[in-house]
Amino acid sequence: MTAQIIDGKALAKSLRIQFRQRVEVLKTQGVTPGLAVILVGDNPASRVYVGNKVKACEECGVTSFHHAVPADTTEADVLALIARLNQDDAVHGILIQLPLPPHIDVRRVLEAIAVDKDVDGFHLYNVGGLVVGNTIFPPCTPYGVQLLLETTGIEVAGQNVVIVGASNIVGKPMALMLLQKEATVTVCHAKTRDLAQHTILADILIVAAGKPNLIVP
Missing domain, CATH: 3.40.50.10860 (Leucine Dehydrogenase, chain A, domain 1)
Structure with a gap:
């Protein structure tokens, strides 16, 4: 693909x-x-x-x-x-x-x-x-990612979404927001073994790890 x-x-x-x-x-x-x-x-x-x-x-x-x-x-x-x-x-x-x-x-x-x-x-x-899908202000970066996904016309529900990075600012809230959209979410972090085995299965890949060239073909 x-x-x-x-x-x-x-x-x-x-x-x-x-x-x-x-x-x-x-x-x-x-x-x-x-x-x-x-x-x-x-x-x-x-x-x-x-x-x-x-x-x-x-x-x-x-x-x-x-x-x-x-x-x-x-x-x-x-x-x-x-x-x-x-x-x-x-x-x-x-x-x-x-x-x-x-x-x-x-x-x-x-x-x-x-x-x-x-x-x-x-x-x-x-x-x-x-957690319950009811917040006054969603975190800016995850919300921006959500808006970007909406521009593609892709239905998030049921998709395998892999998030690389588990920060409080991006990774964790992004996972919660996507769960509210009924995506199947996997969060990878610094201790994740064999990162490629997770990313290769992603329908949607979101990376916020601050490390250049972390994801390769």
Whole structure:
């Protein structure tokens, strides 16, 4: 069977046009969507990711609030910033750019975000909702993959889906979302023996392992 490569850039462009139209409607109703992004430290990759998010906001007409704080900022100060943003009516979504410095408890910080502003879907309330198919915000990357699959017209139900990578950000939530679609899901990870024996059986292969050339013909 010939592999089908999906054009994510084309879908992203189409979605941004749709989002901008929806934002314009909201603005006529007196609501300007606002996204706050918190960056702790000066990780080069994180700066690029944050820059991309700010650019996406600009393209869609969303107001972005960029909060960059030093790497030695205390956990208490980060939590205080989140508390202020939770109460700010101009902020409708809050993102914490990961990773955080080692002296900050990631889970405590993520749990501090108001559930209805947790647009990354990392709060335990939203994570738990994935199990029963009822979450306010699904995690962004798995949701993006789901949208990409929908563009192919392939019916996910009954398909053998193999996910390579078992992170809390992509692999695990992706598996839960596909189970809700009645796919047969296999999750492979660093301890999986003979990876190729699993991937060769996949009708749909999703890879989020951060290792180049992990999958070969």
